Amino acid sequence: MTNGELRIVSLTGVLAALVSLSSCTKCPKFDLPAGPTPLELLIPPFFPPMDIPAHNPLTEEGVALGRLLFWEKTLSLDSSMSCGSCHLPENSFADPNQFSTGVTGALGGRNAMAIVNTGWARDYFWDGRAPTLEDQARDPVPHPDEMNLAWEVAEQRIAANPLYPPLMLAAFGSEEVSQDRIVMAIAQFMRTMVSSNSRFDQWRRGELELTAEEFLGYELFNREGGDPEQVTGGEFGADCFHCHSEAGLQFSDYLPHNNGLDSVFSDFGVGAVTLNPLDHGKFKTPTLRNVELTAPYMHDGRFTTLEEVVDHYNSGGLPSETIDPFMKYTTGGLMLPDVHKAALISFLKTLTDTAFGSTAEFSDPHE
Numbered sequence: 098m099t100n101g102e103l104r105i106v107s108l109t110g111v112l113a114a115l116v117s118l119s120s121c122t123k124c125p126k127f128d129l130p131a132g133p134t135p136l137e138l139l140i141p142p143f144f145p146p147m148d149i150p151a152h153n154p155l156t157e158e159g160v161a162l163g164r165l166l167f168w169e170k171t172l173s174l175d176s177s178m179s180c181g182s183c184h185l186p187e188n189s190f191a192d193p194n195q196f197s198t199g200v201t202g203a204l205g206g207r208n209a210m211a212i213v214n215t216g217w218a219r220d221y222f223w224d225g226r227a228p229t230l231e232d233q234a235r236d237p238v239p240h241p242d243e244m245n246l247a248w249e250v251a252e253q254r255i256a257a258n259p260l261y262p263p264l265m266l267a268a269f270g271s272e273e274v275s276q277d278r279i280v281m282a283i284a285q286f287m288r289t290m291v292s293s294n295s296r297f298d299q300w301r302r303g304e305l306e307l308t309a310e311e312f313l314g315y316e317l318f319n320r321e322g323g324d325p326e327q328v329t330g331g332e333f334g335a336d337c338f339h340c341h342s343e344a345g346l347q348f349s350d351y352l353p354h355n356n357g358l359d360s361v362f363s364d365f366g367v368g369a370v371t372l373n374p375l376d377h378g379k380f381k382t383p384t385l386r387n388v389e390l391t392a393p394y395m396h397d398g399r400f401t402t403l404e405e406v407v408d409h410y411n412s413g414g415l416p417s418e419t420i421d422p423f424m425k426y427t428t429g430g431l432m433l434p435d436v437h438k439a440a441l442i443s444f445l446k447t448l449t450d451t452a453f454g455s456t457a458e459f460s461d462p463h464e
Contacts (some may be wrong), residue, residue, distance in 0.1 A: 107230055120425035133158045133268055140214075141293035142367040145345045150268040151366040153231060153281045155288060162252045163286025164362055165264070166279055166432035171254045174200045180237065180283065181461060182392045183209045186454035189387035190290065195398035201387045203242040206364070211391045215452065219351050223380045223396040226370045230287055234280040248276045255279065290459055292386055296447040298346070307447060312438070314444025319343065332431035333411070335433060335441050339423040340382045348385035348448065354421040358395060359416015366396065368419075378419050403442050410436060 133156035140146060149155060166172070167180045181198040185191040190212035194379050195206040215221070221233035237243040238251050255261045255274045262272035269278050299305045307315065318341075320334020340356075341348045353367040355378040364370075368377035380396045394400040400409065411433050413426035420427065433441070453459075 100265070104398065108384065117432050132270065135159055136289075138289060138291070141298070141346075143346050144293065145217065147288065150229065150231070150289065154285060156268060158264070159282050160289055161286040162261075162264045162268045163282035163284070165260070165462055166255075166460070167286050167433060168463055169175070169255070170260070170280075172238050172246060172251050174246045180234075180243055183237075183243070184212050186459060188452055189213050189292070189390040189450075190459075191391040195393050197243070199240070200245050201240045201241070202339075205242050208393060210288060211387060212290055213292045213384060213386050215290065215346060217345065217347050218337075218349070220353075220381060224367050224370045225353055225381050228447050230284040231277075231280045234283040235276065236288070251279070251313050252276060273314075290455040292450040293346075294387070294452055295450040297444075298450070301346070308443070310440045310443045311447050312444075314440035314442065315447075317433070317437055317441050318444055322426055323347060324432075328425075332420070333433075334431075335407075335437070336425070336431060337410075337441075338421070340421075341385050348384045351382060351384075353379035353381050354423070355417065355419045355426060356410075356418050357416070357424045358399070358409070359425070360415040360417045365399065375419060377419075378417060386448050387450055389446045390454070403445060404438070407433075407438050407441055 111408075128290045131454050132190055136155040136159075138147065138155055153159075170176050170182075172179065178200050181190075183192045185192065188211070192209035195208060197209045198204055210223065215230055215233075215292040215310065218230075219228070219231065219257045221227040222236070227233040227236060230405070238246050239248055241332050252274050261274060265278060266272045268282060296311075298308050311359065317335040318337045318340075320332040320336070321330050322334050322336035323331030324327075324333065325331040340350055340352070342350055342355055355366075357359065359378060362378045365377045367379040367381075368374065383391075388394075389403065392401055392403075394403075400406050413428065413430035414420065414424050
């Protein structure tokens with residue numbers, strides 16, 4: 098099953114029909130559907146159900162509208178940026194720059210996270226400050242370092258564009274344009290951005306075999322670290338599975354952890370949101386899906402290669418008062434030999450879905 102086959106109907110066709118109807122200048126009224134058409138998102142094999150909020154169910158019209166708004170540049174101060182400007186398809190909808198540049202030229206303080214399988218995530222942004230995908234979609238428009246546009250102005254611009262009121266009618270039952278409707282549509286679209294056709298997925302579906310090196314990396318990924326003669330339960334593994342579990346095939350627990358990047362914090366992460374010193378230096382665990390495409394790595398983009406990432410964990414990281422209990426080897430490190438580090442990276446590359454970024458239904462419809 099490919100990404101493009103996840104939807105029962107073609108959203109491209111829905112979008113084309115809605116745009117055609119909304120641009121009709123001679124019709125006394127638009128011949129739009131009586132109500133939004135429910136969209137059934139097929140869940141890939143071995144994935145858990147997606148928790149879709151009751152107040153914002155997936156509809157064909159809502160997703161098509163959300164795609165337009167995700168790529169809508171007039172949602173930025175100078176009409177030069179869209180959500181897609183910092184979430185590039187070829188990078189699994191992440192930013193290859195360490196920090197994204199906003200419309201004023203200001204640099205953000207954290208690396209832009211990849212948009213992949215966000216319908217299964219929770220507590221969005223590196224500091225987890227947005228509890229829902231709708232809340233996440235609300236933040237970048239007025240953010241001074243990003244799109245820097247007041248929401249009331251954004252609403253006015255979208256309402257003044259003859260493309261959008263009829264699409265709001267089709268998606269939500271009236272032509273009213275509001276901040277809530279804009280973020281709800283964008284969130285609907287983002288929930289359809291499902292990646293599930295990597296080599297690992299194909300292996301799990303019995304369609305191919307992993308190489309010996311890839312399978313060794315898979316085993317190391319799921320083994321406890323440490324010398325069994327010195328550490329109870331040690332298995333000479335890479336110790337990755339605690340925070341990047343294979344369960345549900347999301348390769349993240351989406352929880353905050355301090356993974357030993359610093360002993361003194363210049364960015365408190367979750368602690369800056371909760372104001373709890375016990376959360377200082379903790380950041381949300383990202384998914385490892387498409388990790389080969391989403392460099393640079395960590396909340397501050399400090400690592401440019403997977404080799405640097407693996408070396409960090411192999412070193413054991415830096416101790417601090419809030420370091421995660423799973424970072425058990427700050428003294429001595431994991432001591433993985435080079436051949437095991439190479440195998441681990443080979444496995445991580447099996448999580449790359451090469452078709453995800455080129456999925457037509459995720460592309461910029463304004464081009």
